[in-house]
Amino acid sequence: MSIVTVQLGQCGNQIGYEVFDTICRDLHNTQGFCCKRENEVYQASCKEHFFNEEKSGVPIARALLIDMEPKVISQTLLKAAHSGRWKYGQHSHFCQKQGSGNNWAYGYSVHGPKHEESIMNLIQKEVEKYDSLRGFSTIMSMAGGTGSGLGAFLTQNLRDAYPNSFIINQIIWPYGTGEVIVQNYNSVLTLSHLYRSSDALLVHENDVVHKICAKLMNIKQISFRDVNQVIAHQLGSVFQPTYSPEDSCQYRRNPLGDLMASLVPHPEFKMLGLRNIPQMSENSLAYTTFAWTGLLKHLRQMLISNAKMEEGGFKDPALYTSWLQPSDAFSEWRTHRAFNKYEKLAALVSNSQFLLKPLDTIIGKAWNMFASKAYVHQYTKFGIEEEDFLDSFTVLEQVVASYCNL
Amino acid sequence: MAQSVVVQVGQCGNQVGRCFWDLALREHAAVNKKGIYDDSLKNFFRNVDTRRNGDGVDVSKGKICSLKARALLIDMEEGVVNEILQGPLKDIFDSKQLITNVSGSGNNWAVGYKVFGSQYQDQIVEKLRQTAEHCDCLQCFFIIHSMGGGTGSGLGTFILNVLEDEFPEVYRFVTSVFPSGEDDVITSPYNSVLAMKELNEHADCVLPIENESLFDIVSKINQMVTSGKPGTTVKPESLVTLNEGGIKKKLQEKPFDTMNNIVGNLLLNLTSSARFEGSLNMDLNEITMNLVPFPQLHYLVSSLTPLCTLADVNIPPRRLDQMFSDAFSKDHQLIQADPKHSLYLACALLVRGNVQISDLRRNIERLKSSLHFVSWNQEGWKTSLCSVPPVGHSHSLLALANNTCIKPTFIELKKRFTRLYKKKAHLHHYLQVDGMEESCFTEAVSSLSSLIESYNELDVTKGLPVHDPLRLNIVI
Numbered sequence: 001m002s003i004v005t006v007q008l009g010q011c012g013n014q015i016g017y018e019v020f021d022t023i024c025r026d027l028h029n030t031q032g033f034c035c036k037r038e039n040e041v042y043q044a045s046c047k048e049h050f051f052n053e054e055k056s057g058v059p060i061a062r063a064l065l066i067d068m069e070p071k072v073i074s075q076t077l078l079k080a081a082h083s084g085r086w087k088y089g090q091h092s093h094f095c096q097k098q099g100s101g102n103n104w105a106y107g108y109s110v111h112g113p114k115h116e117e118s119i120m121n122l123i124q125k126e127v128e129k130y131d132s133l134r135g136f137s138t139i140m141s142m143a144g145g146t147g148s149g150l151g152a153f154l155t156q157n158l159r160d161a162y163p164n165s166f167i168i169n170q171i172i173w174p175y176g177t178g179e180v181i182v183q184n185y186n187s188v189l190t191l192s193h194l195y196r197s198s199d200a201l202l203v204h205e206n207d208v209v210h211k212i213c214a215k216l217m218n219i220k221q222i223s224f225r226d227v228n229q230v231i232a233h234q235l236g237s238v239f240q241p242t243y244s245p246e247d248s249c250q251y252r253r254n255p256l257g258d259l260m261a262s263l264v265p266h267p268e269f270k271m272l273g274l275r276n277i278p279q280m281s282e283n284s285l286a287y288t289t290f291a292w293t294g295l296l297k298h299l300r301q302m303l304i305s306n307a308k309m310e311e312g313g314f315k316d317p318a319l320y321t322s323w324l325q326p327s328d329a330f331s332e333w334r335t336h337r338a339f340n341k342y343e344k345l346a347a348l349v350s351n352s353q354f355l356l357k358p359l360d361t362i363i364g365k366a367w368n369m370f371a372s373k374a375y376v377h378q379y380t381k382f383g384i385e386e387e388d389f390l391d392s393f394t395v396l397e398q399v400v401a402s403y404c405n406l
Numbered sequence: 407m408a409q410s411v412v413v414q415v416g417q418c419g420n421q422v423g424r425c426f427w428d429l430a431l432r433e434h435a436a437v438n439k440k441g442i443y444d445d446s447l448k449n450f451f452r453n454v455d456t457r458r459n460g461d462g463v464d465v466s467k468g469k470i471c472s473l474k475a476r477a478l479l480i481d482m483e484e485g486v487v488n489e490i491l492q493g494p495l496k497d498i499f500d501s502k503q504l505i506t507n508v509s510g511s512g513n514n515w516a517v518g519y520k521v522f523g524s525q526y527q528d529q530i531v532e533k534l535r536q537t538a539e540h541c542d543c544l545q546c547f548f549i550i551h552s553m554g555g556g557t558g559s560g561l562g563t564f565i566l567n568v569l570e571d572e573f574p575e576v577y578r579f580v581t582s583v584f585p586s587g588e589d590d591v592i593t594s595p596y597n598s599v600l601a602m603k604e605l606n607e608h609a610d611c612v613l614p615i616e617n618e619s620l621f622d623i624v625s626k627i628n629q630m631v632t633s634g635k636p637g638t639t640v641k642p643e644s645l646v647t648l649n650e651g652g653i654k655k656k657l658q659e660k661p662f663d664t665m666n667n668i669v670g671n672l673l674l675n676l677t678s679s680a681r682f683e684g685s686l687n688m689d690l691n692e693i694t695m696n697l698v699p700f701p702q703l704h705y706l707v708s709s710l711t712p713l714c715t716l717a718d719v720n721i722p723p724r725r726l727d728q729m730f731s732d733a734f735s736k737d738h739q740l741i742q743a744d745p746k747h748s749l750y751l752a753c754a755l756l757v758r759g760n761v762q763i764s765d766l767r768r769n770i771e772r773l774k775s776s777l778h779f780v781s782w783n784q785e786g787w788k789t790s791l792c793s794v795p796p797v798g799h800s801h802s803l804l805a806l807a808n809n810t811c812i813k814p815t816f817i818e819l820k821k822r823f824t825r826l827y828k829k830k831a832h833l834h835h836y837l838q839v840d841g842m843e844e845s846c847f848t849e850a851v852s853s854l855s856s857l858i859e860s861y862n863e864l865d866v867t868k869g870l871p872v873h874d875p876l877r878l879n880i881v882i
Contacts, residue, residue: 010687070407070445071683097543098408101691102788145695177770178787179686181696181752210764222764224685224791364874365785371875372782374699374751390878397880 002130003049003239003256004123005063005137006154009100009147010072011172012139013065014224017076018232019139020061023050024086026236026339045241045251051086052129059086064126065093066119066154068100068111068146094122100145104186105382107149108193115150120157127162135166135199135256137239142190143174143183152193159197166256169198170235173205173358182375184366189384191359192392195270195399199260202272203355204231216279234276237347242333263351268402271355275299276347295346356403363396407445408545410677410690411537412477413565416511416518416558418583419551420479420486425663426550426670427475427495433674436797437682443470446681450476451498452540464540476541478503478533480565482522482557483510502536505529511556515597516839516846518560526561530568538573546577546690548673549609553601554585554594563604570608577690579676580609581669584741584815586618587822593832595822596847602819603850606857610694612705613672613806614815616741620665626737627664627713671796672708672740675804678758679792685763688756688790696788697752697808702860706806707745709738712799726761726801730769733805734777741815748811749868750779754788759801761791780864781872810868813861820854827851 007016027046034042051059061080065073065088073095080087094115100107127133136158140147151169158167171190174183194201209230213222217230238259241251264270277298339345369375370389380386414423434447443453443465452474453465465471475498481487484506491499505526511518538544547569551558569578582605585594605612679688698704711732733755736744757766766789779786796802826832827847836842 014685069687069689071687075683098545099687099689099691101689101695103691103695145692175767176785177767177774178785179789180692181783181786181788210767214764220764221762223762227763364877367877368874369782374782375695377701378695378698393878394880397878401880 002062002132003134003137004126005050005061005139006123007063007065007076008138008140008151008154009067009144011141011144012147012151013067013072013076015170015172015228015231016063016065016139017079018225018228019235020050020063020080020086021083022229022232022236023240024059024083026240028085041251042241049239049241049255052089058084060089061086062126062130063088063092064122066095066146066150068096068107068150069098070095089126092122092126094119100149102143102145102180102182102186103378103382104145104149104152104182104189105379105384107145107147107151108153108189109149109383111146111150112153116153116157119154120161123158123161133162133165134254135168136162137168137170137256139170139172140190141172141174142187143172143180144186147172148186148190152190155194156197166200166260167198168200168202168256168260169194171201171203172231173203173207175206175210176361179206182378184362184369185375185379185389187362188366188392188396189389191399192395195395198270200264200270200272202274202349204234204274205358212279230279233279234274234347237276237339237345238274238349240339259349263349265351268399269351271359271399271403272349272351273354274347274349276345278342278345299346299348353403353406356400359396359403360400363393363400367393407448408543408680408689409449409476409541410546410548411534411541411544412450412475412548412550413480413534413569414477415480415549415551415562415565416555417481417483417486417552418555419549419558419562420481420490421662422550422581422583422666422669423477423479424486424490424493424495425666426673427477427498429667429670429674431473431495431498433797437794441470443468447473449677449681452476473498475499475503476537478505478530478537480505480530480557480561482507482518482561484508503533505533511560512835513554513591513593513597514556514835514839515560515563515600516836516842518556518558518562519564519600520560520839520841522557522561523564527564527568530565531572534568534572544573544576546579547573549578549580550669550673551580552583552585553598554583554589554591555597558583559597559601563601563608566604566608577694578608578610579690579693580605580612581615581673582612583615583617583669584819586616587818593826593835595819595826596832596836598819599823599854600846600850602816602857603853606702606853610704611698613676613708614705614741614812615669615672615708616815617665619740619742620668622737623668623713623740624664668710668740672710672804675710675756675758675796675802676806678794678796679756679790682792682794684790684792684794686789686791688754688788688792692788692790693754693806697754697806699751699783699808700860702857703751703808705808705812707743707809707812708740708807709733709735709805710740711738711803713738726765727769727772729801729803730755730773733803734773741812743809743811743815745807745809745811746777748778748809748813749865750777750783750786751808751810751864752783752786752788753777753779753808754790754806756790756792756804756806757801758792758803759795759799760793761801763791766791778868781867781870810861810865813858813865816854816858816861820851820858823851823854 005016007013027043047059050062052062054060065076067073073093077088100111138151140151142148155167155169209227212230213219213226219226239255263272277295412423414420430450453471454474455463455465455471479487487504487506549562549566551562553559566578585598680690697706711729732738734746770787
């Protein structure tokens, strides 16, 4: 029943911290809007998925922190310990002295093999603590060197070492206007490699989350902390306990597996997106009331964007591809217990064409740069040759074509 | 945490180096209140317990005993190095880090490179090894020198070669002070062009600086300080140019010191994100990765803002945006160049202080439209956010641009070289040195020409309509 979260690189570790913090806060939230017994079952289920109990009573996150340079990990460990509510395991981290330099090739071909044994041992030790491992959730960015390159290498290794466990990669899609100049190369290489070894890629776009912070939450000076907290909130709303389909008094025992089963019907289509409503600043929360019909209508609109509104909600066959029955394509998960101070909250995880445009844009930019051979010498220096680039482009063009044909 | 070693060569190199170490100590003193030897100090300093064993033993954690700079001071004359060793910084250097001579290189690259190079090669390698042994993860060598003289230029570039041979995995960042048009050293064009060939072939990244620009910046600050307009009182510790108080007097008496401080600050800001924490870190290896699209084009134009903070507390938020605009103006560049009207290959913004991602994005959006980026790198921005601001400021910005605006500097240099070389003026001083031949000159100038040509090829594409290359066609 446990999910091991692997936090990779600066981004992965910063977000991972916020995820566990959000989950823990929700756990201890008194505004559950449900009865006490319900709350207790919810809490137990949540803890089983994400935390280990320790003798001292402070729950330990089921997570591994991996980075090639020490600054971010030390900060993350400190912040968690200071919160008093939860912490990371003492030996759950692995770091080196020098980072990957935003170089996918360095993360994949140098750091990967060099530290393969140590990192896999670390994972093995963590996995041994649980009677049943459901799967891995890795958090990484596509733009840098460690999260992307080492992340891709590690995902391959996880697939080989644990063929029966689910692997979902939480991928942070960088801002369109540069955080890193070679982010398009790194993204193309990452996506193409992950597509082969992972079960699903749940994408979080920085641009989208930034807009949420600006427009919906009215934050004036948006920091990365704000962005990360929104992402954490969205993730938490999906992974927190929900009722199992058979018995509405029992919580789902295998959220990760169920998610995969319903969302990834065909191995060609692995890209998932997440939309969450409502999103607003804490101040406005107190003054807003919610109704389910309104929320669900809004979500459906977000799914279709420009299509006309029709009755029928999510069971409408027009929403889905012809080779799937709507009843197979759509599943609803619910719980009475409220999440993170929102009285009612709806999240939509979809496998659809909405990622087509961003993916196409990134491939286009990377191809443009590749055509002039700019920066390629930085990758060939560490063993990623031009053919490797071409292979990656081919894989992704295939993905784009498949989604286009839906 | 990785470490860096500073190699300061020649009179200019050592004077700039001295300012750098002074500023570094001040910066760490302002940040490190508890006196603990932490990771950020480890980058440039060793912690040595000098009470034991005469030489001292390295102490890797705990309280600061005695800080020693990770540096090598090399000069073929003794004056500057002796001054450093007798000045307030004497405790952070020890005799094992010096290589000096008395005769000097006579402003002759050949003497610096061929004569002193071979004479001191073993010593140099030995001392570099010792410095490297004190590091558990050596990431980068910073070389500081001038191009126009003999030692900094000749011996400096010889050492660059040695570093590549002995430490091929360690990055080589070179801060080079280029001679200006009215340089008083007649042979500076020869020295510079001969040194350029070495920089082309053996440096990972070069930050060219021109004295003229530094002087202009200092004059501007001088004007601001002495203008006496209301609301323009300058906070003394915020001047990038000053170590101590007494603003007016200092600026007039020691212009080189104030100019050198600007370069010192450049190096501090460059390494700030590697030393201190922030929400978007940038290590030194990320600089070369993102800013050097082709191995030959590794010359970065730098600009630093703000130059000083006004004591006016009512700083409106627009000041932040002003900082970004300033970084792209001609007046803040550290070499005579105009990046706005040339072609950007890549640009990096290293921000320090209380600046968030939304501020960064807003300014990039705003400035993008007035800048020309090469067609295959339209969004060529690399950014970093470091939480620790420099001393005396609430925030600062260092912009590094790989831009074709540097071409005129090289063309000018080539012109001055050719003027001398055509007449074979002063050539005999060089040719009489063992190992020097005319081919050294012709090879050097041809290396410079090919560099100029690479920039030309890129410039030609500026403003042309962009045709995206055809993508791969997939058959399902």
